[in-house]
Amino acid sequence: MIRIGDKITRFGKDNGPADRDVFQEVGSGIFATDFRTVATNLGRSRYGSVEGPLVPKDDFELPGQTKHGAVVPLRGDDWERLAGRRAVSVDLVAAETVVGVAPTLPGDVAARLSDGRTQRRKVTWDAADVSRPGAPEVSGRVIGTDVRVRATNQGTTPGSVTLTTPYGSRTVTDVAPGRQAYQPFNARAASIPAGAAGATTAHSTSTAAYAAITCG
Numbered sequence: 001m002i003r004i005g006d007k008i009t010r011f012g013k014d015n016g017p018a019d020r021d022v023f024q025e026v027g028s029g030i031f032a033t034d035f036r037t038v039a040t041n042l043g044r045s046r047y048g049s050v051e052g053p054l055v056p057k058d059d060f061e062l063p064g065q066t067k068h069g070a071v072v073p074l075r076g077d078d079w080e081r082l083a084g085r086r087a088v089s090v091d092l093v094a095a096e097t098v099v100g101v102a103p104t105l106p107g108d109v110a111a112r113l114s115d116g117r118t119q120r121r122k123v124t125w126d127a128a129d130v131s132r133p134g135a136p137e138v139s140g141r142v143i144g145t146d147v148r149v150r151a152t153n154q155g156t157t158p159g160s161v162t163l164t165t166p167y168g169s170r171t172v173t174d175v176a177p178g179r180q181a182y183q184p185f186n187a188r189a190a191s192i193p194a195g196a197a198g199a200t201t202a203h204s205t206s207t208a209a210y211a212a213i214t215c216g
Contacts, residue, residue: 007028010025022042022044091111097130099131101130105140108121125138125140139182140184156177157177161201163183163198
């Protein structure tokens with residue numbers, strides 16, 4: 001099934017005496033009881049016996065005699081890995097709370113992709129340290145295996161730092177004294193080997209090793 005506007009469209013197959021074959025229904029919600037049939041015998045005139053169905057968002061042609069397993073659904077991150085597209089950076093998020101109460105953080109963030117587009121991505125947040133007053137930094141992880149790099153300005157004046165990994169780099173400007181620059185780098189892979197990340201300022205470069213990572 002798929003949501004189109006404010007309606008749910010679902011497809012099924014009926015091999016019974018009604019001879020509807022692959023049919024389409026529309027209703028007001030996933031669990032609604034008002035679904036009505038709007039089409040039957042989908043694809044029969046063109047392909048003959050039709051199995052399915054899958055619901056792609058884009059038009060495409062199926063080869064003749066398409067059977068079970070001929071079309072394989074992919075998760076969004078799998079498709080992007082195969083297409084060579086990845087998230088290169090995400091927008092920072094700010095929230096206010098009181099001591100002892102975890103902040104309310106959004107379930108998704110704006111991610112800038114390697115093809116120049118911006119897309120909302122789901123994010124899983126680490127626990128925030130709200131045990132004392134201050135401005136704690138909270139890390140989050142966007143879908144997919146990634147390397148997260150954090151650098152703290154231990155000087156007395158604002159500065160810029162370039163965070164670098166084998167999966168990309170990002171320069172963060174005007175990092176205030178005592179504050180941190182943070183960036184996740186998505187490897188678009190289920191596992192990555194051990195490696196090193198670096199942080200470079202106008203005065204020095206520091207590196208830190210990380211262990212191999214496996215997602216799931």
